[in-house]
Amino acid sequence: MEFGSDNTAGAHKAIVAALAEANDGRAESYGYDPWSKRAEEALGRVFGREVSAFLVLTGTAANALALSSIVPSYGAVVCHDEAHLHTDECGAPELFSGGAKLMPLSSVGGKISAALVAKTLDNLVRGEHESKPAAVSITQLSELGTAYSVAEIGALGSLCKARGLKLHMDGSRFANALAGTGCTAADMTWRAGVEVMSFGATKNGALALEAVIFFDQSLAEDFRYRRKQAGQLLSKSRYLGAQMLAYLENGLWLRNAEHSNAMARLLAGKLAEVKGLRLPLPTQGNQVFAIMPKRLHEAMLKGGAHYYAWPARGSSVEGIGEGECLTRFVASYQTTEEDVGALSHLARRLA
Amino acid sequence: MEFGSDNTAGAHKAIVAALAEANDGRAESYGYDPWSKRAEEALGRVFGREVSAFLVLTGTAANALALSSIVPSYGAVVCHDEAHLHTDECGAPELFSGGAKLMPLSSVGGKISAALVAKTLDNLVRGEHESKPAAVSITQLSELGTAYSVAEIGALGSLCKARGLKLHMDGSRFANALAGTGCTAADMTWRAGVEVMSFGATKNGALALEAVIFFDQSLAEDFRYRRKQAGQLLSKSRYLGAQMLAYLENGLWLRNAEHSNAMARLLAGKLAEVKGLRLPLPTQGNQVFAIMPKRLHEAMLKGGAHYYAWPARGSSVEGIGEGECLTRFVASYQTTEEDVGALSHLARRLA
Amino acid sequence: MEFGSDNTAGAHKAIVAALAEANDGRAESYGYDPWSKRAEEALGRVFGREVSAFLVLTGTAANALALSSIVPSYGAVVCHDEAHLHTDECGAPELFSGGAKLMPLSSVGGKISAALVAKTLDNLVRGEHESKPAAVSITQLSELGTAYSVAEIGALGSLCKARGLKLHMDGSRFANALAGTGCTAADMTWRAGVEVMSFGATKNGALALEAVIFFDQSLAEDFRYRRKQAGQLLSKSRYLGAQMLAYLENGLWLRNAEHSNAMARLLAGKLAEVKGLRLPLPTQGNQVFAIMPKRLHEAMLKGGAHYYAWPARGSSVEGIGEGECLTRFVASYQTTEEDVGALSHLARRLA
């Protein structure tokens, strides 16, 4: 009954195998190995255009480095107040940018709209006394398990273009946002105005792998310097390239995401039927959020379920009553129907 | 009818004279001039104890450097969401600290309480995923014209001590908070637990002068390096020392503050009688905040009044209706009864 | 017999008077006062073209902020190994740029040549493993009292253009380099390829005043944010504008520099005749460097002369023998022929 995170699962066996296979023989180091080059090309095929892609090791590094390449020290990044980069990265964007400020917006549902961003920008009228908005960052899949539609992203893209801001996407769960939508990766990103993204693989089956992908390749010109200075350039870089190739090969990444999404939908359906428990947000990826009595929550933890209460620090969910708490259940590519059955059975029994 | 800021007034003539007088002859440079040394001693007398005091040129530098000496790059500074260092310093604390994060709290009235800070700290349970709270910063006089009582500061000081945080005071209008209270500078600062403060003089009659004052002198050990690295060490440092000596001499600083406070109280009384206008906060220094119909506000500006609408970005004032706006009037040491009379007359006439 | 520094003199009385005069009445703050605007225009006239000029308070701030606007965190600044920004600014360029590296070159005489810079750049062949050269910074007048010729600057400008680097000039003693050459300020800067400079006034008669001047105005676009974030934006900014106007008015800045240069030449001539003392470098501004027996140096200090031994940390002067030391004598705009006479008399007497 492990629903705590998609990080507690190991890596997919195909990816581990590819890594072991890449281990044989000697290879150029520091990003000049053939795997890394082919990984960049494979990502280009995924996105239907040439891209500049840089492999790094953690999502925090991917986000902070991507932002540092589009936001100066005196700049600001507009984001949701539950954005991972604001709440869970210990100031990494501030460090790598040399002092930029996050400008978190409050909004129900985990997403920010073009209208909200526009209104925020309109209120900044005092010039250099405030940090200068330089970028908007959205998380796709959002931290609250919701997905931006292509139209929503496009509206943000247009706004950014009009105002001279860059649009960044934190795609640590991009596969989950994309899987099963029928939409292409291109539509969901650069065609809608995204200029740079963090493309996650770790949560969806890799060992330790994220890519910073530049669709506006002019922004990528010096990124290899940033990656090196940040301590994210592996000497034996083949291990990153090999992971990415296996992750993308034959659509493994989307299959993994489809599976975890399906498990989340299954779980959402079952939880919705539990008495006293309600789902405040749609399940559009592999995360399910539920409001439940604290009493039930505690009983479930005691009963062997593993998942977390979600801190009430942001604005995404309203209407949590006294005696209630918000909880998050995350399905991974390894989650089984049995896991879902056991958890929902437990919830029904204890409710 | 100038009520826009206490920064639009020039410097007090006694301070200009002292500066001109200090200009004669040669003097040691880079902080080793006799004026700077005597200024530190004079500040010690003001605060009733030995202090380490460093003269700098702007309030932004004073705040950012003071905080950089107590907050690491991975640290967080708890403050009010209308704190000047959060809203008006273009990311200076983030720059000088190398990436620290501000943690702004919402609270009516411009002040944060020990209870609110404690609750905030209690909710941070996820270790290094969040920036580590390292300091609390309060503004005295607050940005909303309210003053912390000695007891309120003491409660924050005790909390900080218990939790291992440092307490910083942004005292850009410290004189206004102190004047007329009967309280000593010592009671309002180090005796209540403040370890480092930004002691402002510019708004209250100097040309360009702030002091970073360490009551916990062990924190000051390397501050001269920080001041130099930040470009705040004047070669002809005598001009800062001379300003400070004149500012403190014979209580000029407190007389100036008493005067501007008196003008603010006078104005508050008169504005309170204007129809359709109300004062949401007590006037405890030289700033008066008024809620008024936007129509009246615009008419007053047209009528020659100079002051500003206060942006509705923070949490300090509630209950501003549709068609209303929040406005701020600042009295300076140069404001006269005639200025107050003219402004209030205009308001009454247009209301 | 004060020859320690041009910082130990006070400010020119015309500048102090202008500051006092500007003090009357109210004025817009934070750089929007009329003095600052007129100062920018006056600087434009000095340089024979429109410029973007930002007034700041110290030379360290001017250099570090100018460089931060042209050098990224992963960048490098090529400079002389005795460059003030490398040896005397406590890491300010590194702080404001967020981690850039200085790349100091060794060269006799205090100046770097285009050939030396080219050779250095040619040796950097390992891509992102090294900081990326982004700018060249030269000091005019150099720290060793020598001046770059217009041709030398032009060669550096051409090299920078060809290699995609920016050319910065630290002009803390620019007036001394220019005075008496017959050359225009334009020839010595932007016409030779300088894109941004630190234009000093403090050492040559102001109280505390430097300007960051952009000839390539596109680089200046966001500089007001940098100035604010760095704590260099004065609220009562009129005092900077007023100083600059008085400094430039009727050529005061050049007259002051011509005077100090003349005093330095006079001193150089007299010192050259002292037995056992030799001048290793030409005197092209207001600084005289002399190699002398340590014994004589100590006797002169005891005899009442005030000046400093120059640390043997850089590459500018060779051939200092055992028992000898390098010394620096600086003439200021206040230095008199009597001062020179007294010093040289003392030297002759003790030699």
Add this chain to the structure above:
Amino acid sequence: MEFGSDNTAGAHKAIVAALAEANDGRAESYGYDPWSKRAEEALGRVFGREVSAFLVLTGTAANALALSSIVPSYGAVVCHDEAHLHTDECGAPELFSGGAKLMPLSSVGGKISAALVAKTLDNLVRGEHESKPAAVSITQLSELGTAYSVAEIGALGSLCKARGLKLHMDGSRFANALAGTGCTAADMTWRAGVEVMSFGATKNGALALEAVIFFDQSLAEDFRYRRKQAGQLLSKSRYLGAQMLAYLENGLWLRNAEHSNAMARLLAGKLAEVKGLRLPLPTQGNQVFAIMPKRLHEAMLKGGAHYYAWPARGSSVEGIGEGECLTRFVASYQTTEEDVGALSHLARRLA
């Protein structure tokens, strides 16, 4: 004939196997997995005392983070002018420290002595105008293949203690420095005064693994925040712990190092006999440096040898003649006697 780097070899099969094994099942993430905990304990046994050990992904990150925990933004790190952290890390120490300065010393042989450091410190007499020396960093094995003796390290440790500086060791090839000396890891580090070290594994058989080890555990208090903020905290942290356990188990790390050292000694012996080629430095680890005619160097590359010319940027090797170049040969744990034979045969044939 691969002697280009110890980074071009893949990982040891035992380490890959351990990683694959650790992949099974679910595990706590973000450093709280059992492998990471056991790895810290295992490192404690290696060093004969309790240590605080943090696993990170690259040597650049290990060095820069270790230094950032002992050097403030206004601080300086004394190191050799060929130190990897100075020449090959693209400003990472400057970035993570928020602006600290490296203070590179020139010295033949790749090592700095306590006497040289002491003399350097003695020359810094101008207070805050220069960055404040806060740490000394030495590389063991040095970049030039030489090893510090325990006595040499002890002398630096004593000096640091006396002067209030911290002593850091960049141990990216620590195993090579230790193997075959009969000396203990404890003697070579904390007993000699090292307070924090970067303990490398990648070059000696791991995939991507370094540890920051604090012997002075009080310095480690907040390091987990630094690791997270820097993007070096793996979500699936088990992969780092598992690598380290396999690396240390049954002395694999020392066996690997002994092997590569033996291959380097064998190569050195054979190269010394090649006509026109000479070895300027002792071979005390797995690196051999040779001065040879450029003509021979180019012929060898054409002949299929893979290794690099060493840039003449530092002070380690003198006496390289016109027409000669310095070259580096690195043996890895995979190098065979056949590799050595083939290379030396080629050299003899072409000489």
